[in-house]
Amino acid sequence: MKMLDKLEKRLGFLAVPNVVMTLIIAQLVIYAGMLTGRLEFEGLLLVPKAVFAGEWWRLLSFVLTPPYVPATAFQAIFLAFFWYILWMMSQNLEAQWGTFRLNVFLLTSILFAIAGAFIGQLISPAATLYVAPRFLYYSLFLAFATLNPNIQFLMMFLIPVKVKWLAWIIVGFGFIAVLAMPSIGHRIAFVAPYFxxxxxxxxxxxxxxxxxxxxxxxxxxxIQSADAALHICEECGASDKSHPDRDFRYKSVAKDMVCLCNICREKHSNSN
Incomplete structure (x- = not known):
């Protein structure tokens, strides 16, 4: 992308190295606040109606919100594993793209998410839309899968699956989710970040x-060339495909090579 190359020359110094690790640390702090009861998951999400009511912090806090996980004994283990995979993918993307492009990719997804949420709310004013940062994880995963389609993940730590197939599964479930949404506004808010x-x-x-x-x-x-006949008799139209038992030969007639099968050659011989 030539435009990105130009922007990187002028604004590359603004890029944050290891930006996803910074995001993970912020989410870890938020998660600690949620465990102590000082913060609530729903109070941090991007809700356009709440922003219109003056809760401007939601424009930033929704990105820092950790993924929602039901309260179980394995909650912390799941989040640790999730953050590790997220960091690993970001390291790969940053190595291939560079720091600036990864920053722009994340920022673009976030801006599209915000725009999609507000446009969706305006289109469906009766609905209450909210946006969680899961789009950011899926966008990173799709980018990672596109650049590294044959890397394998171990499903349930046992079954090796290429990352490209996991990406297609995510896209398939996303398509089903869009169809099941109750309004056009919900669909716009869901799809917009992936632009x-x-x-x-x-x-x-x-x-x-x-x-x-x-x-x-x-x-x-x-396949077509394999099915096509190599020899076709000029007189009767028989071919080596329709009549494999016949013998086809060529003779010169008025400086043109004419194909005749053995049956037609015998007729010519008998008539002579």
């Missing part, structure tokens, strides 16, 4: 689609 992913990967996705279409066309042409 950041599309902006970053539109060229790669287009090229992948073109390559797939090219391979399909080549495969179809190979």
């Amino acid at each position: 950041g992913y599309l902006l970053f990967f539109k060229g790669m996705l287009r090229q992948s689609l073109e390559n797939r279409q090219r391979r399909s066309k080549f495969a179809a042409e190979r």
Whole structure:
């Protein structure tokens, strides 16, 4: 992306190194506040109606909110594992993209999420929309899977699954979730954050689609050529496919090579 290259030259010094680790530490602090009862999960999410009522901190706090996990004995273990995977993927993306591009990717997703929430609320004013930061995790995962499709994760620590298939599963469940949502506003708020992913990967996705279409066309042409007859009799129309028992040969007629099967050659011989 040429525009990003230009922006990086001018604004690259503003990029925050290891930005996802900073986000994880902030979420850890928020999580500690939730455990002590000083903070509530619902009070930190992005709720457009609440922002209109003056709760401006939600424009930032929703990004710092840790993922919602039901209160169980394994809650802390799950969050630790979740944060480790999130950090690992961010390290990979930062190594491939650079610090500035990863920062822009996250910021773009967040801005689209905020815009989508407010647009969705305006379109469906009767609904109460809220946005949690799960879109950020899914966007990072989709970016990681797009750049590293063949890396394997161990499902339940036992079953190796390529990350690209997990990404398709997430996309499939996301599509079902969109269809099940009660209003257009909910759908806009849900889909909007992923426009950041599309902006970053539109060229790669287009090229992948073109390559797939090219391979399909080549495969179809190979099948067609394999099914096509090599020899067709000029007189009776028999071919080596329709009549594999016949013998086809060529002879010169008015400087053109004409194909005849053995039956037609015998007819010519008898008539002569």
